[in-house]
Amino acid sequence: MKIITLTTDFKDLYPASMKAVILNMCEDPIFIDLTHDIKQGDILSAAFALYTTTHFFPSGTIHLAVVDPGVGTSRKAIIVRAANQYFVGPDNGLLIPAARRIGDIEVFEIGEKAMLDRVSNTFHGRDIFAPVAGLLASGHEAEDIGQPIEAFEEISFGEANAAVDKLYGRVLYIDSFGNVITNIPAKMLEDFAKPAEKLVVQGNVASYSPTYGKVQKDELLILTGSHDFLEIAVNGGNAAQRLNITGHPEIWIEK
Amino acid sequence: MKIITLTTDFKDLYPASMKAVILNMCEDPIFIDLTHDIKQGDILSAAFALYTTTHFFPSGTIHLAVVDPGVGTSRKAIIVRAANQYFVGPDNGLLIPAARRIGDIEVFEIGEKAMLDRVSNTFHGRDIFAPVAGLLASGHEAEDIGQPIEAFEEISFGEANAAVDKLYGRVLYIDSFGNVITNIPAKMLEDFAKPAEKLVVQGNVASYSPTYGKVQKDELLILTGSHDFLEIAVNGGNAAQRLNITGHPEIWIEK
Amino acid sequence: MKIITLTTDFKDLYPASMKAVILNMCEDPIFIDLTHDIKQGDILSAAFALYTTTHFFPSGTIHLAVVDPGVGTSRKAIIVRAANQYFVGPDNGLLIPAARRIGDIEVFEIGEKAMLDRVSNTFHGRDIFAPVAGLLASGHEAEDIGQPIEAFEEISFGEANAAVDKLYGRVLYIDSFGNVITNIPAKMLEDFAKPAEKLVVQGNVASYSPTYGKVQKDELLILTGSHDFLEIAVNGGNAAQRLNITGHPEIWIEK
Structure with missing residues (x-):
């Protein structure tokens, strides 16, 4: 059993393609849809959805999150490891508050070898992030898939x-x-x-x-x-x- | 394999927290979302959704249903056992028509020991009902979790x-x-x-x-x-x- | 593990009844919702949703698709086999473009013996198509469930x-x-x-x-x-x- 959560602004259809890619790589996934109803491109709302939910999941859970207005531009693709949970998604701050809540974080930039043979310009959820989640779910470690990096995007919930x-x-x-x-x-x-x-x-x-x-x-x-x-x-x-x-x-x- | 259905008026995000809590308690759940699109607080529609669907499920299924405008007030939390299916939710009539359709019912009031350590005032789905579903899914019986009661709320579909x-x-x-x-x-x-x-x-x-x-x-x-x-x-x-x-x-x- | 995808215009509630029927017939299904948000009766959109998604799924996947404005009329119910994937649904063209993309297709008309004892006039998703998906998921072959046919409905994506x-x-x-x-x-x-x-x-x-x-x-x-x-x-x-x-x-x- 491998738990994989999904958080997107895709509403419908596209999450199923991501699950299909993972089903080719992992025998016994349990998919949990966090939400696919994030307002289009609203990174802060998605970061909050992850922040308020992911810490309830068991050790070993993989959180795949794609709210990605910069898809196909030069923004990086990353894995974040926090305690024994994993986050996979774009480097736009989305993953960081949730991961920090769970534990000390390590961030890895995803290299090209982890991606589908042919990567579209518009759907990295299917072509990059899902394959990486599939690799993690089938036992690969973040170190096998990406390079550790020190610099990454943050997002702030602001001061009260x-x-x-x-x-x-x-x-x-x-x-x-x-x-x-x-x-x-x-x-x-x-x-x-x-x-x-x-x-x-x-x-x-x-x-x-x-x-x-x-x-x-x-x-x-x-x-x-x-x-x-x-x-x-x-x-x-x-x-x-x-x-x-x-x-x-x-x-x-x-x- | 343990089947757990979910019926709420939560639309999105909150069902995932409930599933996360259960995943910490049960190795191999199959979650089936009945609906999360019940109109806010519409207990009768939710009772009908359960009534028309739950009897198709196999023996042993646990139905977790949270349409709960009285959350945090003095309304009870209950388990209903009918034949070999289980219903978990608030004592506002929601569960009863579906359970009666399946068989003779027994109703148990959930005690405090079955709950998460810290119970919020506003999200008993995550803090009380999901942990109880998790206990049932991991082999505990209703008698271990609650006290049998005779008085509980009913809801009527009315006379034609x-x-x-x-x-x-x-x-x-x-x-x-x-x-x-x-x-x-x-x-x-x-x-x-x-x-x-x-x-x-x-x-x-x-x-x-x-x-x-x-x-x-x-x-x-x-x-x-x-x-x-x-x-x-x-x-x-x-x-x-x-x-x-x-x-x-x-x-x-x-x- | 048996993967079963669902594609409908049902929005909510009704897909859960279909899954319930299958859970009585198959021990370890993984359900993947492709989409339930197809516009009511929009066969072409549903055919496209299947066409663009199903080929990503592993061999052995069963695709259950019900966009069926002709339910209860004389339209046939069919299984389509393509390579080692299966499609189950109404004979209105819905399944064909996706199946052809995956491989050479064989089409079978579903006979009455595969259906629930009592078939409603309005919900063949639950009473015919889900039981057939359950039979396929539990190891029956298309030949056991239906009769090969040569004539079936097509749908065209049109010429560019x-x-x-x-x-x-x-x-x-x-x-x-x-x-x-x-x-x-x-x-x-x-x-x-x-x-x-x-x-x-x-x-x-x-x-x-x-x-x-x-x-x-x-x-x-x-x-x-x-x-x-x-x-x-x-x-x-x-x-x-x-x-x-x-x-x-x-x-x-x-x-």
Whole structure:
């Protein structure tokens, strides 16, 4: 049994080609789709999806992640090893926060010998990253496939800050319920507000509540989400739509 | 091999965390996603999805279902055993119709010892229900994990009724084609109408037809669907949009 | 290990019933969802999805494909064997281009003995095609399940043509990025245009470029896609929306 997760902005069809390539190289894979619904080219959302999920997987898991607006340009292809988990994808920062959360990281640049005979300009997921995941899944080590490198791209979740009457941060992710997940740590929120206290986000009053079902239906709330960050939600509704938030804007919570 | 199905309103990302937790507890799972596209908090649609699908699975299958608007409130977490299949999820009625269809049911309240060390207020799918599914998948019995209980929540599909010139019922589910599935049993429809007879639903004429392709393209039809209930469809189109139906309204079919 | 792929226009829920039926017949399947997001009844798009993906799978793979607007009418149910891969689905042309790409094909009409005891009029995916895939997966040969036939439905991707200053073709598929994939072969495009040359598609100027990231953001481009056909794309955007293309219209590229 070899666990291989997939994270892309491909929606459908293309992930199956990647799995097909791996099935030619590995006898008994278990494929887990993390998400294929990342907004096209939204590297930060994908990095957060990996960051919040991959550390739950068992040792030995291979995480294949392709959100790759620079496909076919000069950006590198890399393997990241962290503790005993592996990440495979483009060198655009995507893999790094998740890998660092799991352990000390080593980064390897993938050489040409690991790729399919004929590499397209537009689908390295199938032609480079899947074959590399297949090599790892069939027992090859990162050292056999790539060269260790010291310089690689990073991506930052940004800084959160607390003042007496304000928390500052940034939107990291909007989930499929429309919950708005920020980079403000749970601890910072807990030090800032008391249970049931009324707070203000973008001019809207929101209750600080432990969970969705403890406020009225359709009420805006602020809570510590399952990701351990400050999250903005609407009970039974969509907070991102309510507050008209898209992408990764700055955000502040006031008393 | 241990089969574990998943049914949620999570759309994407969160199901992968649940699978990750289970992969730490069970060597050889086969995960089957029933659906993750249930409308947020729509317990009745999810109960129907389970009801119409789970009885096809082999003995020993574990069905993990999380449509849970009451997460973090005082609602219980339960295991339902029916014949040799298992259901795990919140005590809000979700699991019961499917389990009753399979056999006599026994219900167990999940105690705290079965949960992850740190339980979030908002994601019991990952922190309670997935670990319980993992325990069942690795050979523990329901008695080891929970306490038998007699009182639990039920959900009703409602009553259907036939008069001489009318059938009454309720919408249970709108599928991804926009087919409107009611709680009116196939037999009641077959006793009511003759093949090719014209019927009226919400003021619209519809043919009673054995299948979609036997009426004109874009024509409204009434048929016995694959769920064995009266279904309203449009050949090559979307009946729910045509009739402007959302949710679970009452419905009647007239001659 | 037995690999079974699924391709449908079912979106969600119904594929799980098909997998359940197969799990009763085969001990160790690996299910790969090619796509369930084919537009309702769009046989040509589904045929292309199969054509561009199935040849990457290992020998022995079974491809179960159900885009079946004629379900319950007199259309046949077939198995197609090509080299050592199998295709199961309706006789409406869907399976043929993919199977021919893999090898010489043999076509078998599925008889009644291979079906579930009770066959619905509307869900042959569950009641006929899944049981047949299960039989193949558990070691039965096509000859045991069906009768060889010579006459079956074909579907055509159409002809592409090149003039001195024009390429003519047809839209085969619009992918989830909104990239418009045509039936114009890569070679025809490469003979027609020079790298970085400006071309015109439907009155819009587009650069001929090796990949997305080598033109400006939001710029229209024409490239050889990963399918080895001429593809029209927008860097970071949606070409089908930009050009207002739906379905499978004729298309021409001018200098």
